[in-house]
Every structure is written in structure tokens, then in C-alpha cells.
Amino acid sequence: MPTTLTRLLSLLAIGACALATFACVPALERPTSKPIGYYDARHFLARTGFGPTAAEVRRYAVLSREEAVAELLRDARASARSSPLTRPPAWATETGALRLPRGESAPPEERQAFRQEQIRNGLELRAWWLSEMLASPSALTERMTLFWHNHFVSSQQKVRFARLMYAQNATFREHALGNFGTLLRAAAKDPAMLIYLDSAQNRKGQPNENFAREVMELFTLGEGSYTENDVKEAARAFTGWSLNRDTGHYQFRPGLHDNGIKTVFARSGHFDGDAVLDLLLARPETAEHLTRKLWREFLSEEPETHEVKRIAQLFRSSNYDIETALRGLLLSDAFWSAGNRGVLIKSPVELVVGALRQLSIDPGPALPLALVSAGMGQNLFSPPNVKGWPGGEAWINTHTLLARKQFLDRLVRADAVPAVWLGTFPGTTSAEQMQAAQALLLPLPPSSRTNLGAGEIPDAMTFVRATLLDPAYQLK
């Protein structure tokens, strides 16, 4: 790396800290009714969306915390309940029978053709979602849809029918900020989920515990809050839940259902699957598990036990209103505390979509972006396993970090964007504009070693490139 860059970054870091524009200087306590200002607005939007633009940050800067949260949730609510802006591929909304070449008896050509069609559709689907993320007026809706995709995991690798993955995405979107109980019931009977967690193999007399185990461990209670026997008994309750391949919809098959008495969480009865979901929603661990997971998504890697309990209580008393949980988290002191700035690592999708949005770069076709994200370890609609993408530090290894940097490097080199973009920032000198731009792009001062010494002001491309390649740009 040219030494001028190192010097430049140091210079900017020093300048930024001197102006108290960065989170390295503890934020002053301010009454919550006061406007949050530029830097808190940046933090708020970076955490709840993709990379914010300067205009978005300015819009929120004049609001109080309560107003900012209310505004964000209002936008998300409106967006989640309307159709996506980006038109989905035509096949995505087809109805009717799921055409699967019948098992192993189908001719090889037919199986091959089916496989290729689903691969093609899967690629279109990835491109569609990325386009929607780029276009959506509510980044939070997309973030929450992605959150639920990573919570109620299904993968096209196993489900195969891209159409079912689209339908599942629509369900997550519809309930993204709605009611968790409703979402849980919808996700449990979602056709892609029925395939992904082997509900078809779960029959009276030959239970398959896959769904019963995951619904407890991952979807509601969390590890350690149930016994093996609870899983076994719950699996019996879920027997008979299946997919009708002629309609492509959920169907209950009474003949396959075990109607006997089951004992789950020390309660006995002729439970069916819905009754078990009710039992899961009645347990306090469910709200805490979800609150902890949302904390990791939006606040930090280290949930504070006391605060989690408090917010989970709000969540539970609201009968699982997801907005209530989010409001609780976003208005908590921990969300705004200086110590929690820049402590989360952006997911590949956040990095890709965020960089394009932030730098106002015309993304062109979305498929290459979806593939870039997959190369960084996040292949939409194909999480690695039922636990989803582990996230956090696991996003970054030697290969994925270089893939991230290569993407950012190419982005800046691609055209004359940096100069024009930089020109939109306030400031009378280019050094001032650079400071303003860096304050938008980085949650922390640049990480480069602070060598003292004067450096010349670089050109726009050199500056933007250095800022994007700084480790701090990987953070939110």
C-alpha cells in the first residue's frame, strides 16, 4: 500500500477525532426529545438498514430518538404490507401442482431438465431479492425479511422448488414486523419448511424429529430449555402435517396423524402441532430467545441479560408484537451507547447493497451482485444449514475478507463515481468534504496506524478507495 495512503488515513483520523465527529469521543448524554444529530442518525440507519446515504442521515438527524424509531417502523410497516417494488419472475407466483420428476423412476433427461430449471430460477430469485433490497424504500423491511430467512431457515439446495422459496420470502416479508405467533404458525406450515425439515417423513408410528427439534432449539426456546423426550413427544404431535404436491399447499392428513396422548413440558393431552406451538409460545424462554437474537442482529454480540429480560417481557406482554420488541431494543440505552458503535460486522449482503446505496452507484444487473455475495459466504436462499449463517466474526476469513476488498476496490475503480459523489458533501475544501464523507462511511475512525506527519490531499478515487478498504468499513 502506498505510504501516502497510510499518511492520509492517519491525517483524516486525527482531524475527525479533533472535530469530535466520531464515536471515539463519547457521545454526550442528551435528553431523548432533542434531535439525535448526524452521527447518531448515521448509527441508527446503519444498524437498521443498509449503508445509509447522506440524505437519509440528514432526514433522521432532526428527529428525536422516539421520532426516529417511530418513523422507521412506520415506513417498514407500510412497505412490508405492500407488494415488492421489484416485479418477481413470472414463475414465482405460479400456482398448481409441484412438478417433480417422480423420484428415481423418472428418465434422467427429465430429472436433468428439472434440475437445470430450478437452478436457473434460483439465480433469478437471488437477483430479484437483491434488486428489491437496492430499491426498497424501507431497508428495515429487507433486513427483517433476511433476519427471518436466517431464523426459519430453509434452503433451496434441499427444497429445490424456487417457487416455494419465493412464497416463503413473501410470508417473511408480510410478517416481518407483525406478530411472531402468527409468523411462527405460518412458517411451520410453509411448504418450503415442510420439505426442508422432512415433515413428509413424519408419520404416525415412524416419527421424524427434525422439525420438532428445530422448532424448539432454533425457532422458539433455544438450546437447553427442553428435553429429548419433549422433542420425541412433540414430533408425534406434528405427524400428519404435510405438503399436498397437487396444490403446492400445506395439508393435514388425519390418517398419518398420531392422535394419542403426548406429554410435552410436563403437560399431557391429545396435542396436535398447533397445540405444541401454543405451548412453545406460552413459555417465557421464547420471547427471551428472540430478543437475544434481535439484540445480536441490531445491537451487539453481547446481549445484556437484564435488558434482554426487560424487553422480552414487553414483547411477551404485547402478545409477540415484533414492532414492540424492536422499539424496545432501538430505544434502549445500549443501542445508543458509545461502546456499542462499530462493533458488528456487516454481512456480505449488507456490504454489497450498502456500498452501492451509499455511493449512489447504478448497480446494473443484480445477478452478479448476488454471486459476489455468495462468494463472500452469503448465498441468499441457501443458508449453510438449519442454524443459518453464523454471522459475526465468522463472516471474515482470509478468503472472504479479500473477496470483500476486491469487490469494494472494483466498485471504486469502475467509473468516475468518487469525484462526483464526493462533490455532493458540504465543505469548502476537498479535505473538509473528505472528512464529511468519511464520517458517513465509517462507524469508527479508520484503523490505520496513526503516523504523524503532513500528507498531501489525495485525489477523490484514492481517498474513497482507502476509506472503503479500511477495516472499519466492514463494520456497522
Add this chain to the structure above:
Amino acid sequence: MDRRAFLKSSAAIAASGLEARFGFAAAPPGADYRRLLILVELKGGNDGLNTLVPYSDAAYYALRPKIGIGRDHVVQLSDHAGLHPALAPLVDLWKERRLAVLQGIGYPQPNFSHFRSIEIWETASKSNEYSRDGWLTRAFTAQPPPRAFAADGVIVGSSELGPLAGGGTRAVALVDTEQFLRRARLANALSEARSKAVTHILEVEANIARAAAQLASHHAFQTQFPSGSFGSAISTACQVIANPAGVAAVRMTLTGFDTHVNQPGTHARLLAELANGILALKSALEELGKWNDTLVLTYAEFGRRPRENLSNGTDHGAASVHFALGGRVAGGFYGSAPDLTRLTADGNPPSALDFRSVYATVLEHWWNVDSRATLGGRFAPVPFLTA
């Protein structure tokens, strides 16, 4: 300052800082990571029954009327088992008794999902146990390889860290060294940590810088490496191994074994790629004088079901056959051949040898480190290594 010199100096600075900060412990006197482990993943699930063919077993031909390999075609190793003809290049290795054939390797309650089953293998978990860290990560965390090594482990040709997943080890994933070096210019190791997340990124950057400074040995091999992606992965791996700085483990991947449809042609091509790749690897290691300090092990998520399907292929199975080879391998058969007349309800032979026993052999007998904590229990090593 030219790039190489810069990378070197930045790596050195970053490395010294990191060691002070994270205090990599030196390996205990017993551990010997100068012995190299090379893992070869046969991705998709290799068909063990057509790899090592039980050519004297009528049940085999009954289960595989179309895709079975005729006894006239197999490369006979014993009076009942022989290699797929595409593996003929390995027969000299067998005669030198440097090829161990590990039969019936699997685990109880097999899972038939590619993703879940490879995770079980790579994290050395039980079928119903989820672990985030790879088995090599756990081993290297407990007993780190020497800090002078270029990296603890190198993943060639894939970004999935597999057995090296999780934090705490110096794992480098690279497709080819030249590309890695080109991209490594984008990493900036001259930095100071400010949060845990930044620390992690800087640690990865330091690993990149150190590896970039050390990995490309530009060794001129006499060996001709096969063409194709597996051949170039082997060539890349050999450049890494040729570096005097050292590395404890290398993982590479040969993809395409998920042979549900029209298996015979595909499988023959893949096995030929494997056999020729292994020969090139052996030849290159001999050039480097490292053949006697290298153990090559194949692995995969599962084998294929014994009964062929109606598409001239095979579906996901369970226990399978794998190879161990190297200058200190005691050649021969280990484990036991599947009894094809006694298949389980899902149509597979039960496993005869737990894959974690193979890992225990590597940990205890190859590297001389503890295996119990890494594998979550005691697994008896398999005596496929000479003293």
C-alpha cells in the same frame, strides 16, 4: 518500497504485535507439526462400492446390475476386492505398501443431507450434535502449531474452511497463490485494534499479509501437474508446501461425486483425476523430500447407497471407503468390507469404523497431540501408520 518488501515488513510488524496481544502458545515438546496432513475432500459423496469393488460378492452384482464393475475390469488387490479401473495408477503405491484402504468408515445414525453430513465430518460431531468449530480448529486451538509457520492450515480452491472453520487458528483460504498475492495488496495490516470486531479483521489481515509474504515459494517442480481444477489445486498446494516456513494441514477438494444420474462415466473421470492428482502430489513431495513427512487422507460426507437407482446412478448413502497414503503409511486393508446382505432399514451397510478413529490416528500418532478433547471422547486410533 516494492510490494514484496512492503508485505514482508508489514507482516513482520503485524505478526509481532499480534503475538504479543494474543500470546500464541508454543507447541508442547511432544507435538510435531512438521508432519504435514493433506486432506482431500471428495465432495458430493464418493461411491465407495465402485471405488473398492467387492468383485467376488454376488450380492454386489445383484444390487448393481447396470453400474457394477465387472470382475475382469477391477484392479485386484486381494481375492475379493479390487480398485475401480480408473484408480489403476495407484497400484504401485499399493504394492509399495504405502496405500491404506480404510473400509466402512462412517458414524452412527447417518445423516443423508450433504450439508449436515459434511458438517458432522468436519466438526467431528455426533449425528445430533452441532458444533461451529472444525476439528482441526479445535486441535490447533488446544495445541497451536509453531508460530513461525506461514499458517496453521491452508484451504486450497475453496472458501469454505470446513475442518478449519471457527476462530482462533491461522487459517488461510486460497484459490491460487498468484490470485491471492494480487488480492493481498488490498489488505492493510498496519493498523491498531479498537473493538473486538476490528481486532478480528486485523488478525485476518495479518494472516493474509504473513501468508502473502511467505506462501509463494515459486518452486520450480520437475513434476508435471495434471490439468483441470484439481490438478491446479495440487500445484497450488505444492507451492505452499514447498515454502520453508511450514504449514500443518492443507485441505483440497475434488468436486462432482454426487452421481445420482449416469454415474459410470462421471465416476471414472473423477477417480482418474484423483489417482493422477495423487501421483503428481507424491512425485512433488518426493522432490521436496517431504513424502515421508506427509499423510494424505481422503474424506467425504457419505458414500452412496448400495442399490443402484433407476437413473443409472446412486443416491446418498452412509459408510464408505477412504484412502490414507504417504511415506509412513502401513499399506493394507483396515476396517471391514460391508456385508451387502445385511443392510439397514435405509438400505445402507452399518459403519464398521468411526471416522473419528481416523482423526484420532492423525492427532495421536501423526502429530502426537491429545485427541480426546478435540473429538469429544475416546476413539481408538487405527494402526495405519508405521512407527
